[in-house]
Amino acid sequence: MSAHDHADGHLPHEPEKATLEGRNKVLGFWLFLGAETVLFGTLFSAFLALRHNTGDGPTSQELFELPMVFAATMILLFSSLMSVFAVQAMHKNKVKPMLGWLLVTILLGLGFLGLEVYEFLNYIDEGHKMPTSAFSSSFYTLVGFHGAHVAFGILWIGLLILQVLKKGLTVVTAPKIYVSAIYWHFIDVVWVFIFTVVYLMGKVG
Amino acid sequence: MAAHAHKVKRYRGLMDWLTTVDHKKIGILYLMAGGLFFLVGGLEAVMIRIQLIKPMNDFVGADTFNELITMHGTTMIFLAAMPLLFALMNAVIPLQIGARDVAFPFLNSLGFWTFFFGGVLLNISWFAGNVPDAGWTSYVPLAGPTYNSGHGVDYYVLGLQIAGIGTLLGGINFMATIINMRAPGMSFMRMPMFTWTIFITSALIVFAFPVLTVGLVALMFDRLFQANFFETANGGSSVLWEHVFWVFGHPEVYILILPAFGIISEVVSTFARKRLFGYSSMVFATVLIAFLGFMVWAHHMFTTGLGPVANGLFSIATMLIAVPTGVKIFNWLFTLWGGSICFTAASLFAIGFIPTFVMGGVTGVMLAVAPADYQYHDSYFVVAHFHYVIVGGLVFGIFSGLHYWWPKMFGRMLNEGLGKLTFWTFFIGFHLTFFVQHFLGLLGMPRRVWTYLPNQDFDTMNLVSTIGAFLMGVGTICFLINVVVTSAKARNAKADAWEDGRSLEWTIPSPPPEYNFKQLPLVRGYDAWWKEKMEGKSAMTPAEPPGPIHMPSPSILPFIMSVGLFIAGFGFMYDKLYLAIGGIAVTLICMFFRSVFDDHGFHIEEDEQEKGVHA
Amino acid sequence: MxxxxxxxxxxxxxxxxxxxxxxxxxxxxxxxxxxxxxxxxxxxxxxxxxxxxxxxxxxxxxxRFRRRKGDNTIPKQVxxxxxxxxxxxxxxxxxxxxxxxxxxxxxxxxSKDYSKDKDALQVKVTAHQYWWEFEYPEYGIVTAQELVVPTGKKVSFELASADVKHSFWIPSIGGKMDTNTGVTNRMYLEFPKEGIFRGKCAELCGPSHSLMDFKAKAVDQASFDRWVAAMKSPAVVPEDAKIKEAFESKCLSCHAVGETNSGASAPNLTGVGSRETIGGILYNDEKPIEDNLKEWITDPQSVKPGATMPSAKDVGLTDEELDGISKYLANYKIDY
Known part of the structure; x- marks a missing residue:
């Protein structure tokens, strides 16, 4: 079955799985997320192994401010919810609402990223830099990797919005929207772990 | 149909190879690049052995020697063995499962080019005069910024990082391919054994390589941005690197050996004209080995000082792997039992594999005995052990697979006489080289030694070992001659080149047309093609009517993306921020183009399908 | 059976x-x-x-099952x-x-821990690129390259590294244990027989990894006690004032003898004249010890590539000083 059979506007119910290419993309992306899980798992392990080795630098108790991180967490959780609405709209073939939800998704993502940059700048002021200690190195690497994933997601979903505006919702664009939403949820789940393992446990000690 | 009117530029010559997304051509690219790196790594091995031919030799200096062993190990594992496996995977898997291509042809090409440029980056270190010299395991602090301030290890880190992207993409691609693209009727338990092992190997790649990625990132941050992951003076942990490396490194061993198991299964059953004995237990054993493979990494660290509980647990877990491996060995032997065994170069390598691998396997169990390993660890005994499994296992497997599938890949049969000569020189040379090394280790010779003092009873055995290494070199040259001689012969291999083929790749012409299967076949059982032959049929039953075949378009983007990463690698290494950002930008822009401009591909109409196909 | x-x-x-x-x-x-x-x-x-x-x-x-010429039968598929x-x-x-x-x-x-056992000898091993330091905390002695132990006693080792990872291995006495940075490892060994046993570094640690040998010398308890006493007695210094001057300013800046320079970064040379080897690999029974010392001091790099010790030229030793110091060290023996 080729990608062109549905080009005439009759979108099937689940357009992301209508073609073999689409099904491959969704499956391949899940596998990719499997690899990403291992990647973050390793970063978490390194962080857990090193988090008490603060040397002369500030400790996590001195550093973290939970209210702001909690706000960032809520923003990202809501952002994830928005992408759920976007996929629901896509399944109902409502293109404009879908684009609207996606736009809110990345705006919230930008808000999260802004908070994170602000947080990092604060830390640097307090003398918590990459070379400060083993704790700081593993902290910036773990949280920074997540932040880079958010940034990539924002660029990617932004690009998809432009594509859908230009080409409409087709069996080619639908799988892209769908996997980008899975990606966004994944990033959100990783953040929940970061919030728990890095910040909450860091505050407790 | 209007939709079929896409015109796609078809390239010729060099551009065809740079832009191809055809898995068969990518397979050949992997074969050429992997083969080239195999020769480089082999040359390094010969130089190592020349240095060790006699005590206190000074053929190469101590620094150079450490560079040689590091590059030999890294090259052979990442740039020779894995690509050669990817060559066979690409050449065979889609054919074996009755597919027209892999799930992601574009990513397939990207995977090759990132591997290739990663490998080139690593080897440029020889010309830059900064060669990695901390061993292929790059243990810190020796590989860290304090004790390794040159750029040598940077080449290791960035080269492997870039090549690793390619490997990960390949793993995802082949998993998705095998799950989604099987021909009608080919259930999981009807898949050929080679497909099964590649499926499991791909899963191992997907779950093991990201660990290496993180390890390399941490080492790179330590070296380039003064991070402290492994800097013990600032709270880092050097043992952490060992854990990270081996959590990746041990599954890596099975990533390498499982495909060899698959090749041996195919070759043994073809040349014994017998169904693979105990197919379902073979599948189960493969899965079990892969699963256990993730549980045993710390057996590389018995002497690190993890304590008796960890050492005991990892000892037992490691020993357990012997059970499914033993199942495989006996299944092969009983596939041969009662068969009608034909001795070709391919089957000789497969048959030579069995006892050789058993020897490597039993020394593996010996190494699993932690207290005894305190004596073996980092001695020549270990060198002997892992060369028995990697050369005696994997390289024999690759040679067997190459001789077996060569006609399918190139349409020409390799010369049998030269093939047998390759086998005997390589086989005898291999055992000469490595058998004595067990004893060198037991007599107290540590591994990775640049030289050794006289009067330690090491001299004779080292001489024997070096002679063996030369013989292996002769074997490799025989193979190269065979390739050259064969390429001058007529392209006349039959579809079922060995006449006893059992799986789907033997139902289509050698080499197959671009689209592989004119009509996708209907699979009615395990050994799909053999089953049809035994029922007197001369072709598979088609599962679809003939029609135009959709193909993906070639693209130069994967090549450019890899060049971008290659440039960025240098930017990171030499603190040239504009190069690093520029290189990454090139890659991202290519991704942008790939996303924005849809690949509609093209169709091969029915009347074009016979063009250029060799009957 | x-x-x-x-x-x-x-x-x-x-x-x-x-x-x-x-x-x-x-x-x-x-x-x-x-x-x-x-x-x-x-x-x-x-x-x-x-x-x-x-x-x-x-x-x-x-x-049994090789294919005969012209045999085209299909074996039973099992x-x-x-x-x-x-x-x-x-x-x-x-x-x-x-x-x-x-x-x-x-x-x-x-894995039994004898570090608290009063009957066991305690030894702290510190690995350096490319030499071994042995400290006896119970006696306040430090020596290098030659581990001296009494027979019949358990010897409890505490192992660490001063730079990169090494591995401590005396094959004929027992398996190896790594010396890590930042953490210490423990192991024990026993030496029931008197004799000199060869020790090796078993972890790649740089260019001279292969030359990082040491000796373990097992002696009876009485000899061991004599050795301890001799090691603790005041250091012998060169008799010639000029040589003494040169030795103290050019060698003892890193090395130590006896009680001098307790924080030395280079091997302790007390009683170096009674050791089996110079630098761990130049055997004193193959060449006179004085020649070995001269070879080593003149250019350590040519004996052990990558060694951190500067050459005689680098520290400005004259030929006369070189001869004098070699002679002094060769004769710096302790009887036990």
Whole structure:
């Protein structure tokens, strides 16, 4: 079955799985997320192994401010919810609402990223830099990797919005929207772990 | 149909190879690049052995020697063995499962080019005069910024990082391919054994390589941005690197050996004209080995000082792997039992594999005995052990697979006489080289030694070992001659080149047309093609009517993306921020183009399908 | 089983046939190496059995079932055989059980901690690129390259590294243990026989990894006590004032003798004249010790590439000073 059979506007119910290419993309992306899980798992392990080795630098108790991180967490959780609405709209073939939800998704993502940059700048002021200690190195690497994933997601979903505006919702664009939403949820789940393992446990000690 | 009117530029010559997304051509690219790196790594091995031919030799200096062993190990594992496996995977898997291509042809090409440029980056270190010299395991602090301030290890880190992207993409691609693209009727338990092992190997790649990625990132941050992951003076942990490396490194061993198991299964059953004995237990054993493979990494660290509980647990877990491996060995032997065994170069390598691998396997169990390993660890005994499994296992497997599938890949049969000569020189040379090394280790010779003092009873055995290494070199040259001689012969291999083929790749012409299967076949059982032959049929039953075949378009983007990463690698290494950002930008822009401009591909109409196909 | 015994005996003979007494793991000279050797013998015997079975089946199959010329029959296609498959799953499991139980026993046995044991000798080993430092905290002694221990006592080692990772290995006395950075490891060894045993570094640590040898000298308790006393007595310094001057300003800036320079970054040279080797690899029974010392001091790089010791030229030693210092060190012996 080729990608062109549905080009005439009759979108099937689940357009992301209508073609073999689409099904491959969704499956391949899940596998990719499997690899990403291992990647973050390793970063978490390194962080857990090193988090008490603060040397002369500030400790996590001195550093973290939970209210702001909690706000960032809520923003990202809501952002994830928005992408759920976007996929629901896509399944109902409502293109404009879908684009609207996606736009809110990345705006919230930008808000999260802004908070994170602000947080990092604060830390640097307090003398918590990459070379400060083993704790700081593993902290910036773990949280920074997540932040880079958010940034990539924002660029990617932004690009998809432009594509859908230009080409409409087709069996080619639908799988892209769908996997980008899975990606966004994944990033959100990783953040929940970061919030728990890095910040909450860091505050407790 | 209007939709079929896409015109796609078809390239010729060099551009065809740079832009191809055809898995068969990518397979050949992997074969050429992997083969080239195999020769480089082999040359390094010969130089190592020349240095060790006699005590206190000074053929190469101590620094150079450490560079040689590091590059030999890294090259052979990442740039020779894995690509050669990817060559066979690409050449065979889609054919074996009755597919027209892999799930992601574009990513397939990207995977090759990132591997290739990663490998080139690593080897440029020889010309830059900064060669990695901390061993292929790059243990810190020796590989860290304090004790390794040159750029040598940077080449290791960035080269492997870039090549690793390619490997990960390949793993995802082949998993998705095998799950989604099987021909009608080919259930999981009807898949050929080679497909099964590649499926499991791909899963191992997907779950093991990201660990290496993180390890390399941490080492790179330590070296380039003064991070402290492994800097013990600032709270880092050097043992952490060992854990990270081996959590990746041990599954890596099975990533390498499982495909060899698959090749041996195919070759043994073809040349014994017998169904693979105990197919379902073979599948189960493969899965079990892969699963256990993730549980045993710390057996590389018995002497690190993890304590008796960890050492005991990892000892037992490691020993357990012997059970499914033993199942495989006996299944092969009983596939041969009662068969009608034909001795070709391919089957000789497969048959030579069995006892050789058993020897490597039993020394593996010996190494699993932690207290005894305190004596073996980092001695020549270990060198002997892992060369028995990697050369005696994997390289024999690759040679067997190459001789077996060569006609399918190139349409020409390799010369049998030269093939047998390759086998005997390589086989005898291999055992000469490595058998004595067990004893060198037991007599107290540590591994990775640049030289050794006289009067330690090491001299004779080292001489024997070096002679063996030369013989292996002769074997490799025989193979190269065979390739050259064969390429001058007529392209006349039959579809079922060995006449006893059992799986789907033997139902289509050698080499197959671009689209592989004119009509996708209907699979009615395990050994799909053999089953049809035994029922007197001369072709598979088609599962679809003939029609135009959709193909993906070639693209130069994967090549450019890899060049971008290659440039960025240098930017990171030499603190040239504009190069690093520029290189990454090139890659991202290519991704942008790939996303924005849809690949509609093209169709091969029915009347074009016979063009250029060799009957 | 009857056939197995000569086989095992043969294997044991083969294993013990080669190698130096002071170096080979196959000629254990102490209970730790002995225990490890026993496990090696057990595992080699089981594994030989496996190899023999596989080889026998393999050879039989290859001869019996090879394809004759013109034979075009199709052999019977067999799917498998549950009975056989169970056999070759269960038998290896039993064999592994036989191997696994003593493995676990020995793992725990060899990890016993004697660091608090009053009867055991405590030694702190610090590995350097490319030499070994041995500290005896109970006696306040530091020596290098030559570990001196009393026979009949357990020796409890605390192992660490000063730079990169090394591994401490005296093959004929017992298996190795890594010296890590940042953390210490413990192990114990026993030296029942008097003698000099060869030790090696077993972890890649730089260019001269292969030359990072040391000696372990086991002596009786009385000698050991004499050695301790001699090591603690005031340091002997060169008699000639000019040589003394040169030695103190150009050598003792890094090295130490006796009680001087307690925080030395280079090997302690007390009694260096009685050591078996210079630099761990220049044997004093092969060449006069004075020549070895001169060779080493003149250009350490040519003996051990990558060594951190500067050459005689770098520190500005005159020929006269070189001769004098070599002579002094060669004659700096302690009797024990």
């Amino acid at each position: 009857k056939r197995l015994i000569p086989l095992l005996a043969g294997m044991a003979f083969l294993l013990s046939a080669c190698g130096r007494d002071d170096l080979s793991t196959l000629k254990p000279q102490g209970p730790v190496a002995e225990e490890q050797f026993n496990l090696m013998k057990l595992s080699i015997s089981i594994m030989t059995l496996v190899v023999v079975v596989v080889f026998a089946i393999c050879i039989y199959v290859l001869i 799917e498998g055989n549950h009975k056989l498959e169970i056999i070759w799953t269960v038998i290896p499991l039993i064999l592994l059980l036989i191997l696994g139980v003593p493995t676990i026993n020995t793992v725990f046995g060899l």
